[in-house]
Amino acid sequence: MMKKSIEKKGFINSIESFPIIIVFVILILIFLATATQVFSGYRIYMSFLQTVPPQLVIALGLTLVITAGEIDLSFPAIVAFSGFLFSFVFKRFNSPLLGLFLALAGGALAGYINGLLIAKIGIPSIMATLAAQFFWNGFTTLICEGLSWNIIDIRGRFLHILFVGRIGGVVPVQSIWALGLAVLIWFLLNRHKFGEAIMFIGDNQSVARVVGINVEGTKIALFTIHGVLAAFGGILLTLEMANFWSTQGAGFLLPVMAAVFIGGTSIAGGYGTIVGTFFGMFIIGSLEAGVVATGIGGYWVRLVSGLVMAFSIILNIVVSRESLRGTVRKFRRKQSLQNLTNRAGEASSDD
Secondary structure, eight states, X not given: OHHHHXXXXXXXXXXXXXXXXXXXXXXXXXXXXXXXXXXXXXXXXXXXXXXXXXXXXXXXXXXXXHHTTOOOOOHHHHHHHHHHHHHHHHHHHOOHHHHHHHHHHHHHXXXXXXXXXXXXXXXXXXXXXXXXXXXXXXXXXXXXXTOOEEOGGGTTSHHHHHHHOEXXXXXXXXXXXXXXXXXXXXXXXXXXXXXXXXXXXXXXXXHHHHTTOOHHHHHHXXXXXXXXXXXXXXXXXXXXXXXXXXXXXTTXXXXXXXXXXXXXXOTTSSOOOHHHHHHHHHHHHXXXXXXXXXXXXXXXXXXXXXXXXXXXXXXXXXXXXXXXXXXXXXXXXXXXXXXXXXXXXHHHHHO
């Protein structure tokens, strides 16, 4: 019986970000019970699949950055900058494809500059990316003169259908893109040497250098990737709204960071979880609508959100500690068995 219990615990601990998945399931069940009319239909879930992907795409990149022991506060401004580039090119040249490439290139440029400042010059990432946030935000506002740009003509075009269309007229395509990117980045972090390098750097940069990892090059690539993902999130948002405004992305900073941290990625670096970020973002994305749908006043939204986040983090820490204790116990048992085997071998050789 005890053996079965241990095996069951081991199986649960082997599921990546199991606590956050449980929190997400419990949250949906609570909403189903307290707002049955809303959450028993499919429309609310389609709404989540429409609104969450832009932030989720950015959160995936931020997970990689934080796993490397760094931080990036510039992505809200990159969202606006990329949205402007796309809208400007579309309106001026009537070319959505050119707009897409230039917007992604703009995000890559912003991320690359962040990487240079942090990896080559040695500016702390929190300061470098905070400065970048102000710069790109101000630059975007300056070149668009603070105006919003209507690009309603994009609707019905191939690029619009490809990125934010509806499968069967119901399922938002951006959710498929977000899921595909989540799978790709999971493999990058957990099954590729680049992900291994990121975790080494986040754990100990000196050790990373000793084992032959190009720390500076990896960081530059890392921030460039996040810049591209932030730009793609901005493109999804601009296409879905068929509109650009200079402050778009301004409200993304706290929700995206919250999703990464409640998902279980270590704030100190060295460990990151894409699965945790994925479910963490959907928890954050569903909270406000869910709380309002239950009939609780809007003033309660932030309070309930804080409680759910705190519970998620505590559960993550408790499960992680139990997993660590189990690993330590397993190691000690293995060491004890090895010692007994060695002693038995010495005794037999003496005989």
